[in-house]
Amino acid sequence: MVRLVSSQELAQHNTQEDCWVIIHGKVYDLTKFLPEHPGGIKVITRWAGQDATPSFESIHPPDIVDHYLGPEVFIGEIDKSTLSVTKVESEEEKQRRAAHAKKPALDEMLNIFDFEGVAKQVLKPDAWAYYSSGADDEITLRENHNAFHRLWLRPRVMVNVTNIDMSTTFLGTKTSIPVYISATALGRLGHPEGEVVLTRASHSEGIIQMIPTLASCSFNEMINNRGRGQAQWFQLYVNKDRKVTEKLVRNAEEKGVKALFITVDAPQLGGSLFDR
Structure with a gap:
């Protein structure tokens, strides 16, 4: 019989040394898995003792749990009757949704910078941070940007461009x-x-x-x-x-x-x- 875990019990396991999370209604003990996680420890521990499903779905394929986690980490299913269902849309989310509704048509985008400007308005903060930032002091990101400015396309003139x-x-x-x-x-x-x-x-x-x-x-x-x-x-x-x-x-x-x-x-x- 599958064990039911209350939200109160789940909340007690909220540290790096004792880390339980919900993924798709199931409770997992990821404490020993933390050092093995390719994305680092903090990505998981920020959801310790909570429902990590929204973050999980935005990052991972649905079958990854079965591929990388053994049955020993499965604790049970969350008791839904103990969960709070109140969710208030933040002002930031309202603005993002409005910007998404007003984003330009694809054929109005003239260059990469146009895409970047729209992305900053419509992506969630964590998504924008991921796509726009580099590692650590961002020296490589900066030098890659500078390197592209040193590339030139040599025009071919006086040639037939019919086809x-x-x-x-x-x-x-x-x-x-x-x-x-x-x-x-x-x-x-x-x-x-x-x-x-x-x-x-x-x-x-x-x-x-x-x-x-x-x-x-x-x-x-x-x-x-x-x-x-x-x-x-x-x-x-x-x-x-x-x-x-x-x-x-x-x-x-x-x-x-x-x-x-x-x-x-x-x-x-x-x-x-x-x-x-």
């Missing part, structure tokens, strides 16, 4: 333009459907999508939403448990992923505004 073909190949795979969708985690921070919308968009535009290891959607969700003949790549964070990594790579290979990209410059997560 223009921007297609090329990346690693033997054809793409309609020399651009691909790079791997970025936590897609649901920007859209309820997460990375799946990028899967559909990359297919409709004939470009390649790189699937991130830490996506909000599951790997299979992105695979199942690809179109006929669509090419996908896979970005990999190597897990300290090599069996987990081997399983990920073999699954990607079996599902027809065309290329594997291993992240080698992130032995640990850097601090960012998102983590604060």
Whole structure:
């Protein structure tokens, strides 16, 4: 018989040394899992003794609990009769919702800076912090920005431009333009459907999508939403448990992923505004 946990009992387990959380109505003891969490300890402990479902859903695919947590961490189900259901919309949320309703049409966006300006108005604060900030003192973010200012496109003049073909190949795979969708985690921070919308968009535009290891959607969700003949790549964070990594790579290979990209410059997560 499944044990019922009251909200009062849950609230007592609210520290790093004793951390229980609710995910989809189920109570888990994540105390021993904290050091293993790829996103760091604080991301979980901020929800210690509380319902972490809203935060969980905006970051993780629904099946990740079954993949990474053993049955020993399951405590029971939350007793819903003990939960407070009062929820008041904050003034900040009202303003964000109003800005979302008034956002410009897609064909009115002229450049990347236009997208950035709208995103700052319509994204939740944690989502904006994640997408806009860099790690620690943000030196790399600043230098990347400066590096793009040193790139120039050489114009071709006095040539026939009646028919223009921007297609090329990346690693033997054809793409309609020399651009691909790079791997970025936590897609649901920007859209309820997460990375799946990028899967559909990359297919409709004939470009390649790189699937991130830490996506909000599951790997299979992105695979199942690809179109006929669509090419996908896979970005990999190597897990300290090599069996987990081997399983990920073999699954990607079996599902027809065309290329594997291993992240080698992130032995640990850097601090960012998102983590604060």
